[in-house]
Amino acid sequence: MSGGITQALGELAAGAPPDRGTVAFERARDAIEDTIAVMVAGAGDEGAHAVRRVVAGYGEGPASVIGNSGHGAAAPFAALANGTSAHALDYDDNFSPGLTHASAVLVPALLALAEAHDLPGARLVDAYITGLDLHAVLGRGTGRGHYDLGWHNTATVGCIGTAGACARLLRLDAGAATRAISLGVSMAAGAKVQFGSAAKPFHAGMAAKNAVLAATLAAQGMGARPDALEGSRGFAALYAGNADADWDAILAEVRATPSIVSSGLAPKLYPCCGSAHRVLDGVIALREQHGFRAAEVARVDATVGYGNQRNLCYPDPRQEMEARFSLEYCVAVALLEGRLTLADFTHDAVQRPEVRALFSRVHMHATAQGAEGADPSARLPHEVRITLNDGRVLEASVLWPRGTIAQPFTRSDRDAKFRDCCEGFLAPRAMADARAALAGIATLASVHELTGLLHFAAGGDRGQRFAQRYAGAA
DSSP states (O other): OOSOHHHHHHHHHHHSOSOOOHHHHHHHHHHHHHHHHHHHHHTTBHHHHHHHHHHHTTOOOSEEOTTBTTOEEOHHHHHHHHHHHHHTTSOSOBBTTTTBOHHHHHHHHHHHHHHHTTOOHHHHHHHHHHHHHHHHHHHHHHOHHHHHHTBOTTTTHHHHHHHHHHHHHTTOOHHHHHHHHHHHHHTOOOBGGGTTSTHHHHHHHHHHHHHHHHHHHHHTTOOOOTTTTTSTTSHHHHTTOOTTOOHHHHHHHHHHSOHHHHTOOBOOSSSSOGGGHHHHHHHHHHHHHHOOOGGGEEEEEEEEOHHHHHHOOOSSOOSHHHHTTOHHHHHHHHHHHSSOOGGGSSHHHHTOHHHHTTGGGEEEEEOOTTTTOSOTTOOOOEEEEEEETTSOEEEEEESSOTTSTTSOOOHHHHHHHHHHHHBTTBOHHHHHHHHHHHHTGGGOSOTHHHHTTOOOBOOOBSSHHHHHHHHHHO
16 A cells, blocks of 8 residues: 555545446445435434434425425535434344445535536446445544544545545546545544434434535645554544554455445345344244243343444333443343334333333343454444243344345345335335336436436434334224
8 A cells, every 4th residue: 555544535536437237236226225214214303303403404405305395405514414313223234344324425425516517427336336335444543442442434435435536426536536525534523422322323424524524625625644543642642543444454355355245235124223133033033033022031142242232221211312332221122022113212112010010031141342342344243132920931042133245135125114204204106206216326317317306305203103004003
């Protein structure tokens, strides 16, 4: 690697090949579709609604604000609003090499910037794939210590990597892309203390907004140091980076095989923190296999990673945001219902006595800090042990959750999730047309052909829209 890692990432952003193959394209298309769906569903969250009200006060612009009935905004503010919506329900995908909710930052930022410049869909997909590689290099090079210390990688790594993706979208040269990444370092922030509050999804919107600003400032010639990541007072030093990272090897891997092919993404089956998903897969699989009822369960022991335990920090949640980060709540719902839906995350749902009665039976354990190694691509399985009242002990071990490339969603899984997120918000014809536009995203002459189908008035509530829908379907 000539020069430092900041410059190397700028060169990667500018110089990655334009065609990464069919698998990369198809996975990117599916991820963009999944993100659009959760963005539509999340737009009605009260936190996302608050962001849209603020954004509206700054005037109109060329980029769509989902849930705002066709009224647009300047690209950074549209990215802010849509990124918050995409992450509002914690139903958006995870990206293990970056430890980021990568798509919730990348898609809103790239969509807004592509609209502002009236760019075709193929350019958006290309920049998205490149952005994932940047997230991967940054996440793996910085190491798990950054995340375990309490930084929210979606807001830090996500901002920096997405700044490079935006530079790619604008076709900036390597020098300008390096400046965009460097400026992204200056705007990277977000602490995990906000988990369980509306500020957590705001982190994704903030990162998307700052990434757009970083790239557009770089495009206008704004200067920034070319060693912002590796310098003596740079990102790695200040944010608990991994001093032993082999940046050359990590770069060589993504240059050889795009991270979307080698690692893939993890779209979510359940609308809650990804740290709970492997345990939930194990609990639900054991419930289906053995046919026990929640009343027959004496105890559930779940062993998760050190960082996962720290994320699942609400043993006695009092509202829906906290419930998304409560293993006790999520396991209790899984034991009772065999699934988790958007309707399970409302204030009233969290207060259900039959759910709360199970909290004391759920016991979470964690592996030691550092047991999984510094590279976030490495994983240990999550273990589930269910003890029944009759003395039987049932066990499951889950290394990768459903949705990952090891346990991929089927087309019917994707169809069901899209409908679950969008029905009642998009008109049936608009929903069908949006699916068709997403399927043919590489042929869209302008991304406006997609965003023009996503106009609706979202309002804002605390999940009651989903509770009413499920109640009506019962």
